[in-house]
Amino acid sequence: MKTLQRSIQELLRYPSAVAGLVIILVLIGISIYAMVAIPYDEAIRLWRGGEEEWYQNPRNVPPEWINYFTKNDLPRSFVLSSQDGSAEKVVAAGAQGSTMTITYTFDFPYDDFPQELILYFSAMYAEKQPYVTIVWLTPDGREISVAKFSIGRSHTYRFSQDASLRRKLGGKWSVQTALFANPDEETPVPMKGTYTLKVIGITFEADSDLDAKLVMHGKVAGLAGTDHRRRDLMVPLLWGTPIALAFGLLAALGTTVTTMVIAAFGVWYGGWVDEIIQRITEVNMVLPFLPILMMIGAFYSRSIWLILGVTILLSIFGGTIKNYRAIFLQVKESPYIEAAQAYGAGNWRIVFRYLTPRIIPMLIPQLVVLVPGFVFLEASLAVLGLGDPVLPTWGKVINDALSNGALYQGLYYWMLEPAVLLMLTGLAFALVGYSLDRIFNPRLRGQ
């Protein structure tokens, strides 16, 4: 315990290690937050969810904070509903049913047009369908009659899909542009101010009721933006953290520790045991690593745990086994090993208590430095389309971005967000790992 404390104190003397540790702690914090705030099942459901889950989000839009960096203020997305009180609902009861006026009032101080306007109706009636009239009031006092129609129990009205409305608005611009544009200008310029949308519903039965939700898809959304399936990128970015860390740490730990133990056993028993281990290593070292993983992913299973297992298995018999073997061969001849043998220490005891501890000072920094390699590997597999199909991971986001031409369309945020997280992870572990190396191998220590 005291040794650990001393090591940590020594580690904190290196500014690079402190920076790395801070990043790692932040990543761990994010992981814990992700797992607490979005439980696993919920995260999977959100990630696998389609339109019905994410209908409130616009498609392919950058995060909201992008507005701080751009000249043009891009419209934010919002939802106004008559059910939760964010829209005003006035009911005037009549003899046979009632008239309901739902008023949506909102400020529009943006420099760009929204992506889409949608009204989601839900109605309660026995036989006679309610009838609605939609009216659009602009800041300069114009009143535009949008549409009139009867609605079923649930009805979706997309402004942009209404061809007759488009014709009514001049047919020059798309509906969502024309509704917000200043009609006096040649090119569409959004008119800033307070807009009002009125939905006047008439029901023909006494217990009939009507509610409507206005969803405006802006051109920015959330803290991380959205992808082509309207999914909030926060979900994969948050959940990608624990997955990446777990994969990296488990793979690094599994690989280094097993490698060490196998190398130690090979050296200690020598003879054919050593021979077999060496030959396996040499064969394995010329086998192409990534294609094997790709074949397993393509033909067998793409479960992340299987990939993890295969990764560890293939990495065990790598170059490090030769390094460790070289050191063990030297340690094996030390007088204290012979002494241990003389006083009757068994083979296992010698391997675990006498041989392997000599490698630990090398092993710990190496383990830390290896972590990002495996994190990147997992991401690379996902980019190649071989990531776990269920899990939201950073690599999967990059894969989606690539396959949907994010860079071609100028959707840089989509690619950069997971890439930056990957780079930070790599940086953090490298900073800590190299500082550890300097502590454990004092000859590397600078003056």
Added chain:
Amino acid sequence: MAQDKLLCVENLTLYFRTIKGAVQAVDEVDFDLGHNRAVVILGESGCGKTSLAKAILRLLPRNVETYSGKVYLDGVDVMSLTEEEFRQNVRWVGMSLVPQAAMNALNPVIRIGDQVAEPAIIHLGVKKNEALSLSRKMFQHVGVPEDFLSRYPFELSGGMRQRAAIAMALVTSPSLIILDEPTSALDLLTQANIFNVLKRIKHELGTSFILITHDISTSSELADDVAIMYAGQIVEVCDAVRFFPKPLHPYSQMLMASVPRLRVDQEPKFITGQPPSLIALPPSCRFAPRCPSRFEKCEQAPPIVENEGRKVKCWLYS
């Protein structure tokens, strides 16, 4: 074999395989050792002393060509035991070893106390705490302060480490301890100190010792018996009382004459020539090429001649 002896070695042979041929490191060695006695095995470097120790404890390298003979420990034929039985019942239970360069024989990453307790944990099956109290007791025997228990080997001086190694050999209270050059890298005062420790242990615990050394003068402190080894063979065995005044074998005589003496105006003598290579030894007496008193018979291997309890392998006495 004599029943009352603690250790009885008969025809012990250990050859190593090399590219040039078999190295006859230990060749048909016979000797025995009583309870609570110390035998000193003396000989030049490379004459097979350490190999003999390893052959008795069956600590063999990979390139063994021949390993045969009989070793009886307390009447038990330990050569017929399997490797696992030998490890469990003989090493450190019957006999333990203080290896050559014992200063380096401690694991650098384990505390001294734990290290000394290791054999007890392995062989006596005791809990770690008990083993630690045992090792504390052993530290008292060898005169290492108790607070050294929690130190690492590099924090100890050479003499301390040597004593820790002896404590480790003692911890399972075996009846025989083989000391392989226990004082070779130590200064004279520390050497004297270590020998006093060994004498006290022999007196208090009744342990027997096989002391392997080339240091004739200090070893005479502890020795009850003396065995002289030359080119893989024991050429003379005798009790110390009779040996030191009058060694019989010409090699023994010359070995004794090579020790510098106080207050005697006499140059220490050396033996001309070199010990033979242990590969491809001639059928003659192995010392013959360097022997001042060789004669025709020396062309054949000499027999072991027993005379008043003294054994000598020389034609001069047959």
